[in-house]
Amino acid sequence: MVDDTDVRDVADRLGIELDESDLSAYAEAANGLGAQFDGLAAYTPDSEAATAVESGTDDHNAVRYRFELPETTGELGDLEVGVKDNTAVAGVPMHCGSDAVSFTPTYHATVVERLHSAGAVVTATTNMDEFAYFTTGETCAFGPIENPRVEGCVPGGSSSGSGAAVAAGILDAALGSDTGGSVRIPASFCGTVGLKPTHRAVPRFGFADLAPSLDCIGPLARDVETAARVYDTIAGPDPRDPSSLVSSPSTDAAAGIDDSVATLEVGVVTPAMEDTDDEVTDAVETAVDSLDSHGIEAETVSLPQYRTATLAGLVFAGAEFATLALAEGQVVGTGTGYSEPWREAFSDAVRSPDLGENVREQILTNGALAENGLGHYVAARNIGTEFTTTVDDALGTYDALVTPTTPMTAPAFGDIATDEDFARTVANTVPFNVTGHPALTVPVETDDGTPVGVQFVGQRDGERTLVALGAALESTAGH
Incomplete structure (x- = not known):
């Protein structure tokens, strides 16, 4: 029941002065509205629950849980696949890498349903940075994740376990989420392929939001073709994610494996090359030079606002995550999906004493900034708009x-x-999360064999072209 105190809290936040009679009148009106809404019941879908659920035991701490789903047949029947620990699998505890989360879904995320229906052996959830809010794999509540390719070094994050599991050969592919690079960074550090799809091309029902204007679900895989096959399976609108209904992605990315690239031209982004460690620059320049053997022309291009776009993306992520925490765990408006059990679990988690310090700090600092006004968010949005136009051009x-x-x-x-x-x-x-363009990272190596990622960024719904370029690079890099 709403009482006078609830009305006063709202009025105080808005600077509205009310006397006692006003408070009572508005409280009564609010309860009248509530009575009208009492007939509405939250609906939670059900899926057949996983069985044989047990904790992962691999040497890299990549796998959170192993489990079994009923056998299916389909075009992905040759693949063993995992999903990040922020993606719902019915009957499998979902932690988002946090001790503060206590949630076992009764339903599959849309992407899990699609993989399972396509015959993939969906068999594992993978460890991650807590609430997907770091880039190394060190903030996971269940211990740091190890990099199978580079001893003593981080695997990247936040999709740390997905990258490590694929790099170690535990899985053929694994889904990650990418808010500012969380698919592509572990792919780069671990030497796998990673695809961040066009924003909203892949539905996010059953996924735990971080920053909905940036978040994407995408595959990490052993090679470009496998990543493309997984993407083709999970892409396409779903009414359970209203934000995906504006998308009309093609689902023929895998056909790009056989496409000719002889007439393609690429622009190498100058500021990105200038701010890079020498060994990485050398590896990427060698990779770009190798594309010439396929007839691909390369030129340098400068993108104004490139560096400020990174800062804008960090503003988006911080403000949106803090707002989600303050809004009881649910985006109000065209969100990415609706689950009352998950909303409650998220709301409880951000109040839990078990919440990690990094996540707590992000909520408190960004929430405090928002209390002083969201001018910085509007300014970042303006920068994002300008940079999006620059990239489109x-x-x-x-x-x-x-x-x-x-x-x-x-x-x-x-x-x-x-x-x-x-x-x-x-x-x-993160600049290409800001713009929403798809991006594919393909592994090459430094002179001493350390993994490096080469990132191709394409037009919206241009995943097929990225796959063609990635396959060309794979063939010259010896994969």
């Missing part, structure tokens, strides 16, 4: 843009310690 000239996926190879544990360190890890990835 560049993609009117080039078939794709090219950057190093990350400016560095996998850092040692503990090396990413400051806000500046964190921002550098996402410097080449």
Whole structure:
């Protein structure tokens, strides 16, 4: 029941002065509205629950749970697939990498349903940075995740377990989520393929939002073709995610494997190359040079607002996550899906004493900024609009843009310690979350064999072209 105190709290936040009679009148009106809405019941779908659920025991701490789903047949029947621990699998505890979350869904996320229906052996959930809010795999409540390719170094995050499990050969592919690079960063550090789809091309029902204007679900995989096959299966609108209903992605990305690239032109983004460690620059330049053997032309291109776009993306993520926490765990408006059990679990988690310090700090600092006004968010949005136009214009000239996926190879544990360190890890990835364009990272290596990612960015719904370019690079890089 709404009482006078509830009305006063709202009025105080808005600077509205009310006397006692006003308070009582508005409380009575609110309860009248509530009585009208009492007939509405939240609906939660059901899926057949997983069986044989048990904790993962791999050497890299990549897998959170192993489980079995009923056998199906289909075009992905040759693949063993995992999904990140922020994606619902009926009957499997979902933690979002946090001790504060206590939630076992009764339903599958849309992407899980689609993989399962296509015959994929969906068999694992994978560890992650807590609430997907870091880029190294060190903030997971269940222990840090190890990089199978580079001893003593982080696997990248936040889709850490997905990257490590694929790199270690535990899984053929694994879904991650990408808000500012969280598919592409672990793919780069672990030496796998990673695809961030066009924003809203893949429905997010059953996924735990971080920043809905940026979040994407995408695959990490052993090669470009596998990533494309998984993408083709999970892409396409779903009414349970209203935000996806504006998308009309093609689902023929895998056909790009056989497409000719002889007439394609790519633009190598100058500021991305300038801010990169020398060994990464050398590896990416060698990779770009190798594309010439396929007839692909490469030129340099400067993108105004490139560096400020990173800052804008960090503003979006912080403000939207804090707002989600303050709004009881539910986006009000055209959200990505609706589950009352998950909303309640998220609301409880952000109040829990078990919430990790990094996530608590993000909520409190960004929430406090919002209390003083959202002018910084509007300014960041303006920058995002300008940068989106810049990228669209560049993609009117080039078939794709090219950057190093990350400016560095996998850092040692503990090396990413400051806000500046964190921002550098996402410097080449978050700009394209801001714009919503698809991006594919393909592994190459430094002279000593350390993984490096080459990122191709394409036109919206241009995943097929990215796959063609990625396959060309794979063939020259010896994969």
